[in-house]
Amino acid sequence: MKALFIGGTGTISSAISSLAIEKGVELTLLTRSGNGPEGAERLICDVNDEDRAFSVLKGRSFDVVVDFVAFRPEQVERDIRLFQERTGQYIFISSASTYQKPLAHPVITESTPLYNPYWQYARDKIACETLLMAAYRSTAFPVTIVRPSHTYGDCSVPVAIHGAQGSWQVLARMLEGKPVIVHGDGLSLWTFTHNTDFARGFYGLMGNPHAIGEAVHITSDETLTWNAAFAAIGRALGVEPILQHISSDLLSALRPELLGTLLGDKANSVIFDNSKIKRLVPGFFATVRFDEGVRRTVEYVRSHPECQKADPEFDAWCDRVIKAYSSCVRSF
Template structure:
């Protein structure tokens, strides 16, 4: 199978590229070639170009390698971008795979158990509303066969996804724990959540490629391990061998100081969310998420410790944590 990944160097997409290679697909990447952290596996063809740049020459480069059995787009976030992407790829693939987000599901949820039939409605996060609009655009158009995939919080070696941590510098909260500094856990920490190892996600994702029976369908792909935020944070502290200073602070209080936290808090992570993977398993029966959170944390911390230059921290996140904790304690 011939698969083109648009992007292909991120936490999720790089794992999907590697899984496609393992399954002996002919793999192509379209990106700007600027990633310093991730090098594609041998045998992958890289088409260098900017999907937001000049379209005619980019289209010619893609046509030279077409057709593709599937094209997976990891870097489209707005309906305007999606319209341009569909025009660029017109006639080049049988299946277009759009990467949406599980944050699109109804917030706050009326039921903790989320299926693909749960309404898409998130008044708290523009990112999610844009992804919803993209899905609606795909439904309206009739020319391109498509499949929608909705990842939830997915991580790999280079990322530890803890709420109110830095996505670009995930060592930030780890450093706070090691230094004995207080760390915010929003609310009482008992809301349910799932973090998914990127290699597990990739197995489910690649299983959907090149299959006509999934055209017009949407899937989320997550682990089946469900933990509360207290457990997620405590697992990291246990792996570090520290006694953490966790401070439980209501989300509304956090947002009163930093309103831009609305999306990641009440628009996403402080809701109890359990994603039912039954639909995915009907189409990909062999799918099983094998890496539990404790193992993923161990792998990630080993990766960071192997090279101290990776242990970067985010001054703004540190300043925000300190400011919110100080205000709350007052």
């Protein structure tokens, strides 16, 4: 199998790239940096420079093309022009955040409506999906849409609220005995998927004729409350986390960039029905339990200083919010 990955070095894409090479895929990465795993051909090009990309790809064709870095409709329109005659399958990485918010039913299938008034990122992904399915129906453009949910790997512990530098500062607060903010009462349900599990499901879709014209999500079957997730992170760190519960509405008002990631995503209870990916990829199921996966992630982050990015601005914001919230509660 010959595959082209646009991107290929992120949390999701790096795991898929590694598995594809292990499986013997003839893998080419189109990236701006030229980074990527050993065993992959690297084409250094910014795909947003369409003329340059067309020149770099001239004379090439692939069994599968995957775009990990398309977020807006104009980007998938470009991909349709670039790959209409170059590939037997084009896989678009969408997002489970596209599913209806607020949910009418907590169990999500691929037929759950796509609607998210809280998050522009999700609305852009919905618009991309709409364009791609229209191209499939009108010109047989061979699209497969994949919707990841909260997928994590070795380099960053998955949390709901963090600053611009990622999740390390949340872990640092736990290690220092400081309270960490948990949205709502911490009892909403969430699903975390390890990137190696996601990669196995994804690989089964590559070159799969039954996946053409389909949309499918790939997640773990394990569902946890956020309180349970933080407890697992605390155990991996060897501490008992102090959780400060604050409503998602208030947090979004105090930090507007949380509106999409909370009200448009993580504040909702979700349970994924993975029947479709299991039908398309017989034998697939997630094997990495969250407490096991997050222990591995914590060990990696603690042994790699480059993953420990301090975020004093976010730390100070947490202190201010918790102090103000506690003062308000005491005043009543």
